[in-house]
Amino acid sequence: MRKTNLLTLISSVMLITLLGACSDNENETSSTSNTSENDVTLDDDMKFSETVSLNIPVYDRAFENWNVSDNYYTNWIQDEFGEQYNIDVNFVPISRGSEVTDFQQLLSAGNAPHIIYNYDMPLALSYYSSGVFQPLDLDEIAEYAPTYWEKLSGTIDQYGMINEENVFFFAERPDISNFVSIIRKDWVEEVGMEVEDLTSLEKFNEMAMKWKEAGLGTLGGGLTENIYNYNYAFRDWPIDPEYRALYSDLMVADFTTEDTERWLRNLSNQYHNGLINQEFYLLDANRQKTEFVAGRSGIHGEYISSNTDLFEATLKNNPDAEFAVVPPYARVPEGREAQGRANFPFGLIMGINEKATEEERIAVWMYLEWMSQPDNLFFLQNGVEGDNYTLDSEGFPVKNEEFDGESSLAMNNNKDYWSLVTEAPYFGSEELTHKAMESFWSPSGYEYIVDDMFKYQEQVVEYLKPDALFTVVIESQNRYQADLNALFQELYLKVVMAPEENFDEEYEAAKQRYLEAGYQEILDEKQKAIDEDKFLYFE
Amino acid sequence: MKLKEELRQKNESASLKKETSKKSWYFHIRRDWQLYVLLLIPVSFAFVFKYVPLTGILVAFKDYNIIKGFWASEWVGLDVFRDLFARPDFLKAVRNTLLLNVSDLVLSFTIPIFLALLINEINGNIFKRVNQTLIYLPHFLSWVIMGALAYQLLGYGSGMVNNLIEQLGGNRIPFLQSDIHWLFSYLAIGVWQGMGWGTIIYLAAMSGVNPELYEAATVDGANRWRKMWHVTIPCIRPTIVILVILSLGHVMGGSFERVYALQNMATTEFTTTIPVLVFRWGIENGDYSSATALGVFQAVIGLVLVVLADQIAKKAGEDGLL
Known part of the structure; x- marks a missing residue:
């Protein structure tokens, strides 16, 4: 009997709590709808x-x-x-x-x-x-x-x-961006090259090899995660609009494409030749900056602003450091174009x-x-x-x-x-805006960095296109995004770090796993949307 | 006469006991209301933070939508569970969770017992206390700090331990950067962090052992090893059994922070565990239904293991937990 009383008491309290929660919601809903019917x-x-x-x-x-x-x-x-x-x-x-x-x-x-x-x-x-x-x-x-x-x-x-x-x-x-990749100009010159010589990925890797031999440091970079625009420079040009719509996605990597394969082969080559940090996968954005500031890596990319501390901090550790902007073709394979993802x-x-x-x-x-x-x-x-x-x-x-x-x-x-x-201040015309932004984004004494950034952006503007926009929700993407993000990191590292002679075998197996983990479903759903013309393409 | 008096007293005390037991719960509450008011605080705490959230389990049976909310989201029966079991990472997560936690149970559970036995044998009081304090300390460091420390010390490229190994002429060891090495490092770091804290309960149990038992063993000619084996361990056995049963409840769970802090993306063979998937699906992907279903699955298995272990313990003649 006592047990029954106690149970009744507990049940009543729980019921009251739950009903309380219900009624709160109802009140909220009704108050919202009442208000929306009233005149403001x-x-x-x-x-x-x-x-x-x-x-x-x-x-x-x-x-x-x-x-x-x-x-x-x-x-x-x-x-x-x-x-x-x-x-x-x-x-x-x-x-x-x-x-x-x-x-x-x-x-x-x-x-x-x-x-x-x-x-x-x-x-x-x-x-x-x-x-x-x-x-x-x-x-x-x-x-x-x-x-x-x-x-x-x-x-x-x-x-x-x-x-x-x-x-x-x-x-x-x-139409203006302040993302810039900075290179240690003094290192480039120390190995007998000029920044302007970096006109292709092959030259870039050659320079990195010289840095390594001179004991200067490695290229920058870290774990590729969350934002997937890594292989645009490895794509064919001109590019088929539907192909670009299907495989361009900031949130889900197109791990199975030939463009990714080319990117992976280069990364594998850089890794096995010691051109990049052997523990690059441990480096997040902050640690990449630390590597550059400490003089262990010679390249770093970030959004520049007048109060950035990148140059000052690097000079504290390396008083002779000089800086330049990485030319746009430095990381583009010979014969390809400097494609990128425009905003x-x-x-x-x-x-x-x-x-x-x-x-x-x-x-x-x-x-x-x-x-x-x-x-x-x-x-x-x-x-x-x-x-x-x-x-x-x-x-x-x-x-x-x-x-x-x-x-x-x-x-x-x-x-x-x-x-x-x-997204950025605008002063009436592109020219005036660029001029104004020079001081807005330039740390004192580094105006030339922002000038070069604009100059290089201008040079490759025709190859920068925004990704296509789907006008329907791609449900499978919402569902598999987090899993594929984690799996991409696991698989690309496995392929890159595997012995070079095992590359093909590792990559084939990895592609299969990636497709089975949900990517095939995403591709199918996107293809359906493309077939139904439910996407916007930017020429 | 004396016997008569004793009988009378016994009868009186029995009738008093009977009378007291007949009193209603209201009588007890009125008599000890201050104590019950005090009890209300922990009971309310447990109710609000342990029982009310259990209603959230409903989300595992609904297609939860953040805007429709808890109640208005559609019921989907067991669809979420079916989908969960079919997902490629699920089996891997179950395997890894079991592997990490069972290994951890074997190591992290037994080592504190040995350590407690050793500490118990130390004679010098100051030396004993200093040692105890030093081995407790890692317990108070968060896993985020532990993860950073681990990579500073054990990192392949620039870790202090590897630098030392190299200076001594050895080869660098990928403690945290190859799958098998990672597994052993994970277990070893866990043991190091938790073993000191784990000794507390055993030392408390050992302090309750009747000294006369040791004296009797000494008279019988037992050495320290024999006394440890035949007196100390049998006396703390009920404590060990209860702690084993409680630990089994965590075999399908385990620490999310520990895996998360120690993992890196190059060694992922053993790092996809159930708590990691709950985080990835629930927090990163916003798929609260799947994450909750996974949590329910984990809790149910944990409960079954605890109940089973309790039954086995009882059959083996121990007190058990429930």
Whole structure:
């Protein structure tokens, strides 16, 4: 009898707990739907009559001494934007290294910000297939964010519709990139070559062999993982559009193609000849930088910005170090072209959280509109005139490197705040933008690096194309992505590190495993989408 | 007369006992309510953090969608399990989990017993305490630190141990960078990290051994080895049995952090384990249903092993756990 009483008690408590959880959800849902049926109350100054809480995601890149959600600029945004429209702007930190996990956990807990974003379309589509986004009314964007709409309406019209629903909106992306590969010029010259001599992969490997013989160091690089654009320079040119659509994917490696085989053979050759670090698979991005800074490797790639510490740190260990940009054909096999994956014509891909109310959604448009105003954007990108920068004779901002006061910018020039509207500053024309970006991205004394970076980008621009975009969700990709990512790393290392005479045998077996682990399913599903013309191709 | 008095007292005490046992639970709660209030704290803790999350098992039977949530996601019966068993990594993960954990059970379980026996035999108190403290210390280092330390010390290219081996004229050993070596390094590092901490319970059990047993053994002419074999070990045997049974519950689980911190992508033969797959599917891929199903599978096997081991122990004449 006592046992029965106790069981009844426990059951009742559990039931109440569970029902409580249920009713919370129901309340939440009903409150959302009620609100969305109501008219939004804005006064003549476009001010909300009741405070609206706006949750904006911001990448947390773990910069030292930088609080992403509470700093001079977040406070400034609240003062200038939030107070004006009666909006309480909260910044939700999203770890850059594990953004998908962060978003998924926030979504599961019902605490996700009102904008869900990503730089990669397959991931954005994967969110979409989970029902994360609400459909958009484009007229509403045009009404509340006219400046933003004027700039982005073409992009939103062209790429924002999925399964005949308007889902995505975007940030602008000026055709400019700041990723640069740096080479130790002093090492190149020490072995009797010039940086300009590096016109093919064969020459590049020859130089690496000379570095090795001179005891200077190895080529840079580390474990290839997560971002798969490694074999573009090994592809045929011109390339068949359908082939490129089928096999180009940032998230899943095309391990079974002949392009990958060529890439693997070169890597295997570099590994067995000691041209790369024999433990390259232990090197993540930070350790690759450490190797370069310590003078153990002679090549390193990163996104350059005026406050990068790469050169200064390397010079501390190697006072005679000189730097140059790796020429674009240095890692391209003889007879091939410097193909690459160009960025999509948009920056961040964004959608509105399915749970956002009408007020919250309108607050998002108002926020984008406010940030699209040149003065606001310029302030967020450059800081306070006289403190953070001065204007040169042509009116371009010149950064004050010494300044470390309250209004100091984040290490990437505050990009994680203004990237909602643009991926890079734009000054009206490509020429002016390049000119302005020279000081924006150039560490003092290294302007020539940014100049060369632009020069080389220009040389190969015709071979840089964005990957095709599928306009349907590739379900098998969502399902197998993580497994294939882990398997790719395992298999490519096995093939590369196996004795060179066993390469063919190892690679054949590895390809088979990779196909069976889900890649064949992905290829089949993509082929079906291609056959049904459900993809966008960029000429 | 005396006998009569004793009988009376016995009867009184029996009737008091009977009366007390007849009192309702309400009486006990009223009498000792302060104690029950105190008990509420750990009970609530266990309920909230151990039992309420068990409702999450439902996700293994649903096509969980982060937006539809826990309740609105569609029921799919055992589809998730069927799919799970068909996935290529599943069998490999089961094999590796069993291999790592059974090997670990053999080594990490037995070595602390030997170590505790040795520490127990040390006479010098200060020497004993210093040794105990030193061997406990690695337990307090997280696996992230342990992983970094392991690669600093045992790395093939620049590890300190390999540098030393090379300087002494030997060949470098890929402690962490070849599959078989990795397996032994994994086990050895685990033993090193956990053996000190593992001795605590055994030393406590040994301190409870009746000294008269040792005195009797001495009188019978037993040396230290004999006393250890015939007195100490039989006395701590129930503790050993209970700990074996508890350890069996983890045979299908094991430490995710340990594998994750010590793994590298060039030696993956033994690193795909069930906890690693749960992380990959659940956290990296957002496939919460498969990850939960895998967790349920792991927990059920663990429970079965514990129950089986308990039955076997009881049949062998031990007290058992349940």
